[in-house]
Amino acid sequence: MKRLISTFCGLALFAILYCIMCLPAFAGEITGLRIGQGADSVRVVFDASSDFHYNVFLLDNPKRLVIDVDGTNVARSIENTKDKNNIVGRVRVGTLDGTKKRIVFDLQKPVTIKKAFMLAPQSNFNWRLAIDVNVASERDFASKVGQGHAVSNGTKNKSTSSVTPIKANNNNNAKKIVVIDAGHGGHDPGAIGYSGVYEKNITLAAAKELKRQLDKEGKYKVFLTRSTDIFIPLRDxxxxxxxxxxxxxxxxxxxxxxxxxxxxxSVYTLSETASDKEAEALAERENKVDIIAGVNMFEQSKEVNDVLISLAQRETRNRSSEFARCIELEMRKSVRLISDTHRFAGFAVLKAPDVPSVLLEMGYLSNKNEERLLRQESYRRKLASSAVKAINRYFEDMKHKSLF
Ligand SMILES: [Zn+2]
Structure with missing residues (x-):
């Protein structure tokens, strides 16, 4: 009897192990689907609990947009998405073989796949696969049918787009990385003040003070773009x-x-259209330094323009604006602001597609009193202290907020 029991136990154990081995190794699940329609385009976003392999392509007869995924489950509930559109139509989910699943949209119009990219988790979002498709001619559609457009290699290659989306930072306790840029430097003095002080020296002193105070907070990794009197092109x-x-x-x-x-x-965030003539003139002045140095910063404008429409860029802009708001709130308590404090202009230095960026004009060196203040260490300490509060507030806000 004992022997029978142990044989039975052995068999049961074997059966359990066998079942476990046969279970597809799904790392996670595609849990949601959102569809946003533009005039002639659609963005499809899948929410997922983990990264996965995907292949996006078109099929004909009937016209379909197909996403084959591997290493992830697909919740059937995505078939019931409430988001309507008249381009990619309705979605169906099926199993291909083994661990592979197929998601199919029955196209209402001929399209081409513009891009597909995986976004790593951030804010309240988990992994997202975003696919942009554009309405196209029958001919363009036909020429693209069957071509594997966007194939990911899973975690090793998170994105097929050239832009790294705002980076993953699941861990809110991880040290945040802040880069402080002291404007101008070297042969470029920047503005020259009422009594002849150079902007480049004021910005460097202010940057060092801000770094000192941020370091003391213990929760930031702080880098300066320059810590000496050297020239660095804006794009660098x-x-x-x-x-x-x-x-x-x-x-x-x-x-x-x-x-x-x-x-x-005043505090500036990036915009292609300046908020007013003054802002435009200022951006022109600040941008000019690269051309003076023989480097044309507009050379990269195509790349930047491509990026401007991307999801990452939109998130970056929203975040930049959010930070500008924090700066305004904190600075208001101790410093004189200009009436419309948060302004917009096309500063070259703010064009990182994936880093929330602001440009802080700390005051006017052409104004006798403000020049005097900006030359004072105590005043720069006060400015830095308000900036630290703004930075703390921003990262605190970001923990609870998602902007896409
Ligand atoms: Zn400047």
Missing amino acids: RVKIARKHNADLFISLHADSATNRNAKGL
Whole structure:
């Protein structure tokens, strides 16, 4: 009897092990589907609990957009998405073989796949696979049928797009990376103040003070784009922020105006259209330095323009604006602001597609009083202290907010 029991137990154990081995090794699940329609385009976003392999392509007779996925389950509930559209139509989910699943959209119109990319988790979102399709001619559709458009290799290659989406940072306790950029430097003095002080020296002193105070907080990794009096082209400043994988980029400046009464602090975020003539002129002044150095920063504008419409860029802009709001709230308590404090302009230095960035004009060096203040260490300490509060507030807000 004992022997029978042990044989039975052995068999049961074997059966259990066998079943476990046969279970498809699903790492996670596609849990949701959202569809956003533009005039002639659609963005399809799948929410997933983990990264997975995917292959996106078109099939004809009838016209279909197909997403084959591997290593993930697909919740049938995505077939009931409430998002309506008249381009990609309705969705169906089926099993191909083994661990492979097929998601099929019955196309209402001929389309081409513009891009497909995986977004790593951030804010309240988990993994997302985004697919952009554009309405196309029958001919264009036919020429693309069957071509594997976007194949991911899973975690090793998270994205087929050239833009790294805002990086994953599941762990809210991880040290945030802040890159502080002291405007100008070297042969480029920046604005020259009322009594002849150079903007490049004020920005460097302010950047070092801000780094000192941020380091003391103990929850940031802080880098300066320059810590000495050297010239760095604007696009290299952007590269430095990206290289460090920055969560936030702050470029420090001090303005100058022919009107010596002009005063106050303002904060800028990127926009292709400046909020007013003054903002436009300022961006022109600040951007000019690269051309002076013989480097045309507009060379990269095509790449940047491609990026501007991307999801990552939109998120970055929203975040930049959010940070600008924090700056305004905190600075207001201790410093004079100009009336419309948060402004927009096409600053080259703010064009990192995936790093929330602001440019802070700390005041007017052309104004006698503000120049005097900005030269004072105590005033720069006060400015930095407000900036630290704004940075703390921003990252605190980001924990609870998602902007896409
Ligand atoms: Zn400047």
